[in-house]
Amino acid sequence: MFGYITVNPEELSKQQLAQYRGYYCGLCRALGQRHGAEAKVCLTYDMTFLVVLLTSLYEYDSQAGRLRCLPHPLKEHDYLYNAFTDYAADMSVALSYYNLMDNWKDSKDLASLSLARRLKKRYLSVARKYPRQCTAIHYCLAQLEKCEKADNQNLDEVSGCFGCLLGEILDARHDVWSRDLQQMGFALGKFIYLMDAYEDLPGDKKAGRYNPLRALAGQEGYEEKIHDILELLMAQCAAAFERLPVLENADLLRNILYSGVWMHYRDIRHKRAEKEESEGENH
Amino acid sequence: MDPYQILGVSPQASDDEVKKAYRQQCKRWHPDLNPGDPTAEEKFKQVQAAYDQVMKMRQGGPAAGWQNQAPGSQGGAQNSWGQNGYADPFGFGGGGFRFYGPFGFGFDFGDEGWQGRQAGPAQDEPTGLQAARNYINARRYKEALNALETVSERTARWYYYHALASLGIGNTINAMESARRAAEMEPNNPEYRQLLDQLQNQGRQYRTQSSQYAAPRFGVGRLCLTYWIVQLLCSCFCGYRPYGWYFCC
Numbered sequence: 001m002f003g004y005i006t007v008n009p010e011e012l013s014k015q016q017l018a019q020y021r022g023y024y025c026g027l028c029r030a031l032g033q034r035h036g037a038e039a040k041v042c043l044t045y046d047m048t049f050l051v052v053l054l055t056s057l058y059e060y061d062s063q064a065g066r067l068r069c070l071p072h073p074l075k076e077h078d079y080l081y082n083a084f085t086d087y088a089a090d091m092s093v094a095l096s097y098y099n100l101m102d103n104w105k106d107s108k109d110l111a112s113l114s115l116a117r118r119l120k121k122r123y124l125s126v127a128r129k130y131p132r133q134c135t136a137i138h139y140c141l142a143q144l145e146k147c148e149k150a151d152n153q154n155l156d157e158v159s160g161c162f163g164c165l166l167g168e169i170l171d172a173r174h175d176v177w178s179r180d181l182q183q184m185g186f187a188l189g190k191f192i193y194l195m196d197a198y199e200d201l202p203g204d205k206k207a208g209r210y211n212p213l214r215a216l217a218g219q220e221g222y223e224e225k226i227h228d229i230l231e232l233l234m235a236q237c238a239a240a241f242e243r244l245p246v247l248e249n250a251d252l253l254r255n256i257l258y259s260g261v262w263m264h265y266r267d268i269r270h271k272r273a274e275k276e277e278s279e280g281e282n283h
Numbered sequence: 284m285d286p287y288q289i290l291g292v293s294p295q296a297s298d299d300e301v302k303k304a305y306r307q308q309c310k311r312w313h314p315d316l317n318p319g320d321p322t323a324e325e326k327f328k329q330v331q332a333a334y335d336q337v338m339k340m341r342q343g344g345p346a347a348g349w350q351n352q353a354p355g356s357q358g359g360a361q362n363s364w365g366q367n368g369y370a371d372p373f374g375f376g377g378g379g380f381r382f383y384g385p386f387g388f389g390f391d392f393g394d395e396g397w398q399g400r401q402a403g404p405a406q407d408e409p410t411g412l413q414a415a416r417n418y419i420n421a422r423r424y425k426e427a428l429n430a431l432e433t434v435s436e437r438t439a440r441w442y443y444y445h446a447l448a449s450l451g452i453g454n455t456i457n458a459m460e461s462a463r464r465a466a467e468m469e470p471n472n473p474e475y476r477q478l479l480d481q482l483q484n485q486g487r488q489y490r491t492q493s494s495q496y497a498a499p500r501f502g503v504g505r506l507c508l509t510y511w512i513v514q515l516l517c518s519c520f521c522g523y524r525p526y527g528w529y530f531c532c
Contacts, residue, residue: 008496008497010497011496011497059306154457155456155457156449156453156454156455156456156457157454159456160453160454163453176331183453186453187455190456228486229456231486231489231490232455232456232459232485232486233455233456234489235485235486235488235489235490236455236485238489238492239342239485239488239489242298242338242342243338243339243342245302245305245306245334246302247299247302247303247306250299254492255496258489258493258495258496259493259496262493266498
């Protein structure tokens with residue numbers, strides 16, 4: 001369910017895009033260095049957003065460097081690195097570990113289990129270092145599972161579990177910015193969860209799996225309603241962001257919050273419209 | 284004291300100017316940079332409170348900081364601002380875990396200016412609604428929702444209280460739905476109208492800013508093609524799809 005919190009590259013200057021890629025590469029590198037090359041599969045855009053947000057809020061200086069990596073053996077590229085990169089790398093491992101275990105439980109996917117087993121040691125070291133965040137992940141995902149088992153269709157309650165989790169992760173330092181970061185993460189987590197549910201709904205319906213949007217999807221004007229809900233959540237997230245005194249990378253972060261997060265949504269809508277069109281022609 | 288004066292900017296200053304001024308004042312009065320100076324610490328707290336107040340006022344909260352007057356309403360945030368608060372590069376971790384209920388969160392959504400509304404008394408309310416109103420005014424939103432569950436008759440007022448209590452625990456989606464119902468049932472009630480307006484206003488602001496970005500073309504979101512190849516290989520050879528996980532760039 002990760003990867004929704006990305007940039008709209010068309011609206012970024014070359015320099016901004018280079019900056020963003022720098023943080024992304026830095027996170028990938030940190031994952032490799034801290035948790036081994038395997039852990040690089042935990043890399044997500046969402047956690048890159050976390051790096052940019054925290055780096056800008058606390059105005060940390062980043063170390064810049066150049067590296068080559070396996071997917072790009074020929075071209076050297078720049079990376080940016082600071083203490084928040086390490087934090088995001090650790091959080092990526094924790095989230096991925098739970099996600100893999102979830103895949104294993106849900107679909108008995110052996111590949112997920114084997115990767116989760118290999119990540120377990122890394123996860124445990126992260127959990128020792130960040131007990132607050134990891135307890136939150138554990139607790140919130142357990143709540144989420146309960147909601148899913150009970151076929152809960154109250155969107156706030158179900159997505160709130162994931163929101164709560166992300167809020168705790170964004171609140172890295174537990175300091176004066178706690179409240180705004182928690183509220184940002186809370187809304188953003190809800191957005192991610194519901195976006196994922198929106199994307200999976202057709203598949204879940206076919207397979208008879210739980211989906212929180214099933215009740216809403218039966219109502220008239222479903223597409224508009226779900227769009228309004230997603231927008232409401234992003235509005236809440238953006239409002240909390242605007243309260244934070246972020247000046248560095250503010251344009252980059254706004255690009256993500258106001259435009260980038262909708263990239264995936266547009267892709268889904270586009271694909272569905274195309275599919276409907278081709279089905280219409282066949283009939 | 285006027286929060287703008289504390290920050291040293293005019294009330295007409297842009298948001299970014301306020302933020303810049305706040306950062307400058309923080310650097311000037313930070314306790315770590317002024318060790319042993321009690322006035323610096325006092326100033327530092329004032330700057331923090333002033334910034335908080337300005338941001339809330341600008342986001343359409345009720346005029347001049349009722350939050351600041353309410354005893355202890357800022358306690359949590361203020362207390363955690365200590366030696367580890369600002370300049371410690373490795374101040375991660377530690378700290379307690381603050382969940383207190385299945386969907387209760389360790390922070391109060393009612394603290395946000397536009398949400399912390401007081402529900403005014405109405406005549407002839409059934410006991411359940413009265414209880415809900417008292418709980419809302421005491422910021423015990425979870426209990427307010429429980430009290431509302433005991434009332435079977437869903438009047439406009441019920442939906443209004445339900446919206447306020449839902450907002451308090453961060454259930455914005457339910458709050459919006461209930462606020463809309465209340466306003467639909469009694470379109471002439473200014474209180475219901477106002478709540479719905481306030482809720483919708485945030486969305487309007489977001490939409491305005493959002494529309495300044497060109498709609499992305501289909502499929503340009505991928506920064507890099509290698510992701511597709513890795514995903515393809517993974518799904519072919521090990522049956523494992525990394526979903527939105529990217530392996531490259």
